[in-house]
Amino acid sequence: MASVDLNDRIPNNVDLASDRRLRRALEQWQPAFLDWWREMGPVAGAVPEVYLRTATSVDRSGWANFGYTRMPDYRWGVFLADPEPDRRIGFGDHKGEPVWQRVPGDYRAALRRLIVIQGDTEPASVEQQRHLGRTCPSGYDLRNLFQINVEEGRHLWAMVYLLHAHFGRDGREEAQALLERRSGDADRPRILTAFNERTPDWLALFMFTFLTDRDGKFQLYSLAESAFDPLARTCRFMLTEEAHHMFVGITGLSRVVQRTCEIMRDHGTDDVRRFGVIDLPTFQRYLNFHFSVTLDLFGAEVSTNAAAGYTSGLKGRFHETDIDDDHRLNAAGYLVLRWQDGAFRKVEVPALNALNERLRDDFIADVEVGVGRLNRVIRSFGVDFELTLPHVAFNRRVGAFAELDVTPQGAVIDAADWRAREEEWLPSASNRAYVASLMPEAITEPGRFANWIAPPSRGINHQAIDFEYVRLD
Numbered sequence: 208m209a210s211v212d213l214n215d216r217i218p219n220n221v222d223l224a225s226d227r228r229l230r231r232a233l234e235q236w237q238p239a240f241l242d243w244w245r246e247m248g249p250v251a252g253a254v255p256e257v258y259l260r261t262a263t264s265v266d267r268s269g270w271a272n273f274g275y276t277r278m279p280d281y282r283w284g285v286f287l288a289d290p291e292p293d294r295r296i297g298f299g300d301h302k303g304e305p306v307w308q309r310v311p312g313d314y315r316a317a318l319r320r321l322i323v324i325q326g327d328t329e330p331a332s333v334e335q336q337r338h339l340g341r342t343c344p345s346g347y348d349l350r351n352l353f354q355i356n357v358e359e360g361r362h363l364w365a366m367v368y369l370l371h372a373h374f375g376r377d378g379r380e381e382a383q384a385l386l387e388r389r390s391g392d393a394d395r396p397r398i399l400t401a402f403n404e405r406t407p408d409w410l411a412l413f414m415f416t417f418l419t420d421r422d423g424k425f426q427l428y429s430l431a432e433s434a435f436d437p438l439a440r441t442c443r444f445m446l447t448e449e450a451h452h453m454f455v456g457i458t459g460l461s462r463v464v465q466r467t468c469e470i471m472r473d474h475g476t477d478d479v480r481r482f483g484v485i486d487l488p489t490f491q492r493y494l495n496f497h498f499s500v501t502l503d504l505f506g507a508e509v510s511t512n513a514a515a516g517y518t519s520g521l522k523g524r525f526h527e528t529d530i531d532d533d534h535r536l537n538a539a540g541y542l543v544l545r546w547q548d549g550a551f552r553k554v555e556v557p558a559l560n561a562l563n564e565r566l567r568d569d570f571i572a573d574v575e576v577g578v579g580r581l582n583r584v585i586r587s588f589g590v591d592f593e594l595t596l597p598h599v600a601f602n603r604r605v606g607a608f609a610e611l612d613v614t615p616q617g618a619v620i621d622a623a624d625w626r627a628r629e630e631e632w633l634p635s636a637s638n639r640a641y642v643a644s645l646m647p648e649a650i651t652e653p654g655r656f657a658n659w660i661a662p663p664s665r666g667i668n669h670q671a672i673d674f675e676y677v678r679l680d
């Protein structure tokens with residue numbers, strides 16, 4: 208069950224061979240996907256050979272496969288984690304019943320919407336990252352970017368498989384539409400706000416993979432609890448890929464901070480731009496931007512969509528099974544932050560309606576661990592600077608705080624003051640231009656790294672740091 212035949216036209220562990228209609232439908236979608244990849248996928252000059260990891264099965268050993276691949280030849284396919292025998296629904300009105308192998312008619316529209324939204328983010332991120340290969344700080348980093356890009360492409364396949372296998376004609380239409388929207392396009396944008404922002408430079412990429420891929424982690428964990436078993440199994444396997452994306456984020460940010468602090472220590476100055484590295488105030492502004500934009504991805508604090516998704520069994524909580532409560536939440540409350548009578552206050556609302564907020568809180572706790580790690584790097588150099596996360600109401604566009612103008616410290620001020628001070632808190636055009644100026648070209652010679660970033664502490668798959676991760680010919 209677990210093994211995958213990479214020689215199949217569409218590698219899979221879902222026995223596509225025995226379902227001719229489904230296989231034909233996916234074989235028709237495949238060239239459209241490849242056209243999309245050629246049009247919107249990574250711009251890499253001559254097609255390089257990249258030292259990529261490809262899954263050959265869904266167990267741990269299936270991840271041991273590394274080798275040189277030209278990206279369009281990557282074996283995108285459909286991999287579901289192995290079924291759990293006698294799996295039962297873990298929460299909501301159907302708690303305790305057997306999980307579903309087919310989509311119940313009553314929940315079809317809601318489930319399709321979740322799958323489409325999840326699917327839409329995957330190609331969006333590839334589009335956002337499309338040009339970064341031109342400015343990579345090393346071959347090691349370029350390889351990591353391409354690994355992420357091919358896996359986000361595979362995550363699109365994961366959702367498209369569900370649409371084709373379980374949603375008939377409208378599923379096929381949605382699968383086509385996933386290839387037609389474009390990140391940042393005025394007429395046919397991607398669905399969620401953060402996926403229409405640009406990821407113009409490598410600091411933005413590391414922030415994105417640290418924060419926005421981490422939204423992916425929390426959403427996928429919630430969907431991995433789903434009563435719709437094919438979705439749960441798909442998400443469980445996607446999570447094993449996601450771990451590397453967040454690794455690229457946190458280690459990338461740590462290496463940037465490390466390099467900056469080396470300069471601060473060696474030259475005894477905060478004025479580090481003369482030495483061609485990223486100053487910590489600019490780093491903090493990027494953190495403020497990406498954190499606030501990513502918080503929006505969790506939706507409104509109080510949401511009847513989220514309540515319905517939970518009671519129907521479509522989407523659970525993070526680590527649902529480990530939570531010690533009734534897993535129905537009909538009587539429970541949850542504290543949600545509100546701006547009320549001139550102050551931020553925690554107000555109790557029905558827990559079912561607060562599930563987006565709860566997931567956002569879980570996410571924030573996870574991000575804080577990462578920020579703590581970055582601050583430890585800073586302290587280890589004896590540098591007196593502390594990175595902080597901005598207030599949750601800062602720079603929000605979705606939910607209860609969208610209409611408020613809030614500083615990173617959590618003071619509510621007038622709109623005009625906020626706009627006048629925006630450049631203190633968010634990357635200004637000149638901050639972005641400075642960061643971009645550090646990355647004028649791609650660095651790919653094995654073992655060489657851009658000046659603004661420290662080398663990693665170890666290579667990929669036990670290879671040396673100066674291993675040839677990307678072969679350009």
Ligand code: BYC
Pocket residue numbers: 321322324325328329332359398399400401419420421422423424426427503504505506507508509510511512513522563605
């Ligand atoms: N932008 O009741 P609400 C990843 C809409 S990242 C625009 O709060 P709900 C990845 C909302 O659609 C993970 N619109 O909504 C990372 C609704 O509109 P309608 C992606 C937004 O459904 C890096 C209305 O506002 N996966 O995998 O409770 C690289 C009311 O909102 C936004 C998922 O998100 C927004 N940010 O919550 C690659 C999981 N937020 O329908 C990949 C699937 C809300 O009333 N999605 N709206 O017209 C969901 O679970 C939910 O749809 C959301 C929204 C959590 C996103």
Ligand code: FE
Pocket residue numbers: 329358359362423
């Ligand atoms: Fe993904």
Ligand code: FE
Pocket residue numbers: 359420423449452
């Ligand atoms: Fe990801």
